[in-house]
Amino acid sequence: MSHRHPLLRSLAIYREMPWRFALVAGLFVFINLGLVWQQWLIGHALNDVTAGVAVRQQADGSLDGRVAWNWFWLILAVALGRAVLQYAAALGSLILGQALLTRLRERILEQVLRLHLGYHWQHGMGEIVTRTTRDADKVRDALVSFWRQLVETPLVVVATVGLLAWYHPLLALGPLLLTLLGLYIFVLQTERLVELDRAVGAAYDRVNQDLAEGIGAVRVIKSFGLQQQRIDGFAAQVSEFARLARAALRWSSSRIPLPQAVVALGHVWILVIGAQLVAEGRIGVGELVTSLLIATTLVFRIEGIGRVMQTFADARASAGRIWQLLDAPTLIENGPGRLPQGPLGLKLEQVSVSAPGSERDILRQCSLSLAPGEVVALVGATGTGKSLLASLLPRLTDADNGRVLIGNDEGGWQEVRDLQLADLRRRVHVLPQESFLFADTLAANLRLSAPGASDAELLDALHRAAADDILERLPLGLDSPLGDRGVTLSGGQRQRLCLARALLAAPDILCLDAATSALDAIGEQRVLDNLRRQRRHGHAPTLLLIASKESTVQRADRVLLLDNGRIVDSGPHLELLRRNPAYRDLLGIEHE
Incomplete structure (x- = not known):
């Protein structure tokens, strides 16, 4: 469906629940047919009243009101039936809206979870949160x-024009033309409202x-005394x-009454033309009253469009932002291949990667x-692309040029683009410097990498991570809650728990991106020694240590120096x- 109609694309999700959609739409059809029937009955009852048929005087002087009572009970039954259907339709539309x-x-x-890291670097967390909350709610x-405005309104228009035309074509002509003119004015005004809401949405982002930054960086803000700033x-x-929201509200409030007034002129038309037709005997007083009643229903419905016009305009802008996110290319696509069995090695061949949104190559x-x-340390100055290089291994991002190969001499080497992401990320793990723990128990955080791990395996992983x-x-051992992002723990404690989680996954290639930077020398030595002794299916994992401390690189078999992207x-x-x-x-070492 066209990218110019994001609200219709959102509406198309209803196709995934066709029976519920058809049921609710059917209820609204019967409700509006019942409305027309009810008003038609009122007109005919009024004709019987004016003709003296509804209540007749008997020969003995008593009154016979059976016809009037028949009309009363019939109209009441139709009204009650419509009320029940209206409740069911309103409840059904609400349930459908929540499901959508x-x-x-x-x-x-x-x-969001599929998108590559470059997208997240370019778009802030606040923007994505807005898409999920404010925009989705709108x-x-x-x-x-939608049900009342885009299902009921056409039905009311058709029913009104049809009934008026049945009474006399001239009665229908004026309301039809005025309604079309009012709706056209609404459409013209919607574009401006969409522009205004886009500005409001950007401000909300x-x-x-x-x-989000204020909450996430509360320690930094307090440390530097930046609260007031x-x-x-x-x-x-x-x-x-608030200024932009007021401007949008002010504009809509000043423009919406115009099309409402245009449609309301239909009453004048019906009253003038209807009075002439009654005088000429072409229609009865009951038909004129019914025409005015159903025209009033039409005016109220069009006024309802005016009241929700801004809702639709806001939703159109919000839907546009949502589909802009949903249509963003994921770039990282699943491949068909699987890694060979046995220990894995790593090769980068002439790899170049540019910064997101820039043509400048970092690697x-x-x-x-x-x-x-092998245990290899990678060192380099800040900003030389060490973390970017690490993100290439599990395909959190892709190289612009060159190849990233994983495998071994026996089973062959495969380009990471050709591999199944689940298999690749199960056997190749990158532990970043930023330690992230979820607001759950210690056991739940550890089992993220190995859902079936026993308590004994969790304890073993904690031991190996020192x-x-x-x-x-x-206080509660493995069942202790860690708080938001592990707020109850120090930086070094969070790093060790994240390392235990990584060890529990038992990857064949493990990259530590300064993941032991918050540990003291003794703790780091113990962790790295445990890593070297770790065995998976009889072989040790391949370790890439991104480091800036001499105590780290001393434990590597070999050191790679990264400078100027190579x-x-x-x-x-x-x-x-x-x-x-x-x-x-x-490393800050003096030459002797």
Whole structure:
């Protein structure tokens, strides 16, 4: 479906629930047919009243009101039936709206998790949160109103024009032309409302982003005494959002009454033309009253469109932002291949990667190789692309040029683009410097990498990660909640728990991206020694240690020096110390 109609694309999700959609649509059809029938009955009852048929005087002077009572009970039954159907339809449309909102949010989350890192670097968390909350809610609100405005309104228009035309074609002509003119004015005004809501949505993105940063960086803000500065900045963002929201509301409030007034002129037309037709005897007083009643229903329905026009305009802009996210290319697609059995090694061949949104290469024709089971340290100045290189291994991002190969000499080497992502990420793991723990128990956090792990296996992983002391300090042991992002723990404790989680997955290639930087020298030595002794199916994992401390690189078989986007030197630590002054400077070691 066209990218120009995002709200219709959202509406198309209803195709996934066809029976419920058809049921609710059918209920609205019967409700509006019942409305026309009810007003037709009122007109005919009024004709019987004016003709003296509804209540007759008997020969003995008593009144016979059986006809009037028949009309009363029939009209009441139709009204009660419509009320029941109206309740069922309103409840059904609300349930359908919630089901659509759930599916829309699920797709947003799935897409966010599929998108490559470059997208997340370019778009802030506040923007994505806005798509999932405010924008999705606005789409839901519009599609709940959809039933009344886009299903009921055409039915009311058709029923009104049809009944008026049945009474006399001239009665239908005026309301039809005025209704079409009013709807046309609504359509013209919608474009401006969409533009205004886009500006409001962008301001809301900035509010969300500022709030997320303020909460996430609360320790930094307190440490530097930035509370008032952040409060003032957030207040300015909120004020700008409120200003734009008021401007949108002011514009819609001043424009919406015009088409409503145009449609309301239909009453004047019916009254003038209807009075002439009654005088000429072409229609009765009952038909004129019915015409005015159903015209009133039409006016109320068109006024309802005016009341929700901004809802639809907002939803159209919100749906556009949602589908902009959902249509973003994932870039990282699943391949058909699987990694060979046995230990795995790593090769980069002339790999180049540019910064997201820029043509500047961070890695430039970078080549390196790690033999299966080898422990290699990677060092380089800040900003040389070490973390970007690590993200290439499990395909969190892809190289622009060159090849990233994983495998061994016996089973062959495969380009990571050709591999199944689940198989690749199960056997190749990158542990970033930023330690992230979920607001759950310690056991639940550890089992993320191995859902079937026993308590004994969890304890073993904690031991190998030198995290036994953490467990001893937690009041409920493995069942202790860790708080939001592990807020109850120190940086070094979080790193060790994340390392235990990685070890529990038992990957064949493990890359530690400064993942032991918060550990003291003794703790780091114990962890690295345990890693070297670890065995999976009889072989040790291949370790890539991205490091900046001498205590880390001393434990590597070989050290790679990354500079200007490529590997410029390689060799044992002591050899590089002796011959490479840039290497000594990076580690802060004086030349003897």
